[in-house]
Amino acid sequence: MTHKVALLPGDGIGPEVMNVAVKLMHHIAGKFDVALETSEHPIGGASYDLHNNPLTDETLQACYDSDAVLLGAVGGYKWENLEHHLKPEAALLKLRKSLGLYANIRPAKVYPEFLDSSSLKNEIIEGTDFVVFRELTGGIYFGEPRGIDSEKGWNTMVYSTEEVERITRKAFEAAMHRGKKVTSVDKANVLEVSQFWRNVVERVSKEYPEVKLNHMYVDNAAMQVVRDPRQFDVVVTSNLFGDIISDIAGMITGSLGMLPSASLGEKYALYEPVHGSAPDIAGQNKANPIAMILSVAMMFEYSFKMNKAASLTEEAVGRVLKNGYRTIDINSVDGKLVSTSDFAELVLHQFDEVYNEQALGVFTL
Ligand SMILES: NC(=O)c1ccc[n+]([C@@H]2O[C@H](COP(=O)([O-])OP(=O)(O)OC[C@H]3O[C@@H](n4cnc5c(N)ncnc54)[C@H](O)[C@@H]3O)[C@@H](O)[C@H]2O)c1
Incomplete structure (x- = not known):
């Protein structure tokens, strides 16, 4: 081949x-x-x-x-x-x-040799091995209208069914070959776009009955990644939230190189x-x-x-x-x-x- x-x-x-x-x-x-x-x-x-x-x-x-x-x-x-x-x-x-x-994918895996160089305690990060699926071409970085004037600045966070479905499927497909667990990160308690995201993720999850799905608000997710990173297997999230979560996840596990x-x-x-x-x-x-x-x-x-x-x-x-x-x-x-x-x-x-x-x-x- x-x-x-x-x-x-x-x-x-x-x-x-x-x-x-x-x-x-x-x-x-x-x-x-x-x-x-x-x-x-x-x-x-x-x-x-x-x-x-x-x-x-x-x-x-x-x-x-x-x-x-x-x-x-x-x-x-x-x-x-x-x-x-x-x-x-x-x-x-x-x-x-x-x-x-x-779909931007960043693994967060801790090598035992680097346990001591992390800013987090060994017993917290030891065995960490998860992967973040960040939506990369939609959401607030691309949504219209957007703009700035002397009185205000504005952006639009918008997701279509197709955009959420395709990143969710990629995440669930990966989970099938890993620990069969997906955590979807959103802010559905405040944002309608996140409620929509959550509905679509729920619907797509039915296609993968072997995979366990849970939802997490992004503020809690940021805290959980440093509190107990071993709880995650595959994380799926939007462009803005993924930008932040994948950087936190990356840095608990080692150097930029x-x-x-x-x-x-x-x-x-x-x-x-x-x-x-x-x-x-x-x-x-x-x-x-x-x-x-x-x-x-x-x-x-x-x-x-x-x-x-x-x-x-x-x-x-x-x-x-x-x-x-x-x-x-x-x-x-x-x-x-x-x-x-x-x-x-x-x-x-x-x-x-x-x-x-x-x-x-x-x-x-
Ligand atoms: N995807 C990309 O191509 C990409 C990403 C980030 C920055 N950049 C560009 O790279 C240039 C330098 O940016 P920067 O300094 O902010 O970030 P950088 O990642 O290039 O370097 C930051 C620091 O990390 C060190 N470093 C990075 N990768 C390393 C490696 N593999 N081994 C050893 N040390 C390593 C560098 O020596 C530097 O001290 C800029 O022009 C920037 O725009 C490109």
Whole structure:
């Protein structure tokens, strides 16, 4: 089987983490007899330098022609003073919109090695493993009317049946392969749009009788994520609430260099680390590649249904951390400091180990 992947390395540390993750991606896919046909295209500042345009029609077409898109990061000092629509970051918004990516997915998983670096107590976060499904193309960020004058500012929070149904289905489908529990976060005690959201979620939930659904007001959800994060499996919520909840969830679990994400639409899917282009460390082989590697794992899971490849990749990353290896952003006094490329090599080596153990039945998922 062959899958086509469009690679958009972008700027700063984007190409560095992309290079090592792509090597690993081919290696892992090969183990499962899956071939990946990759093509590389400029985006962001790199594209602006070549074409005076941060996202060309050619790059967009390559994304349309692929089964999945893998993005590094965009932006940097060099392009900071460009007009808004020419800035590298404008490419991201246009790309997400053009591909119709309405579901943003961010896992919140705690690695045992990082229990001590969290601002929360070990006994609270140990074993945390949930995922936030945030609606990405609707809600108050896009609703009309919107505006500002000297007397007031206004925005509109609006959701249609179709918008709520499709993100809810994605969340329930994910829950079927996880802990079979969905928490829908809203503000139905105050907002009509949330009452509507809740009604639609209830209706869609009937299609998944095995999955347990509960509802939570967003203020309570923010509190519960830090009070008892282990209670969550899959969280589904609107654009605004998801923006906040996914950031809280991300930060209880580790550093920025470790957070992957997926954005899914009806036809297309984009995978990218949560971090930016880190111009302060770019070009020095110092960046943490974990967020990028785990974004590849999400691609295996969500786009190619290679769940085992995804979980073995996560296990390999966990073992490298357990062996004490660290990139500069997560290094500690007793950590073994390694470069981006060395860290990725260690993951590749651990992947082979865990793959072989699994084949022999020593390691079970
Ligand atoms: N999705 C994206 O492409 C994206 C997201 C956020 C910011 N940006 C852009 O990136 C540029 C820099 O933004 P910023 O500094 O606010 O955020 P950033 O995420 O690039 O960096 C913040 C800090 O975290 C560190 N860091 C980030 N990722 C790391 C990694 N993988 N390994 C080690 N350290 C890491 C950086 O060195 C920096 O000190 C800006 O141009 C911004 O617009 C792009």
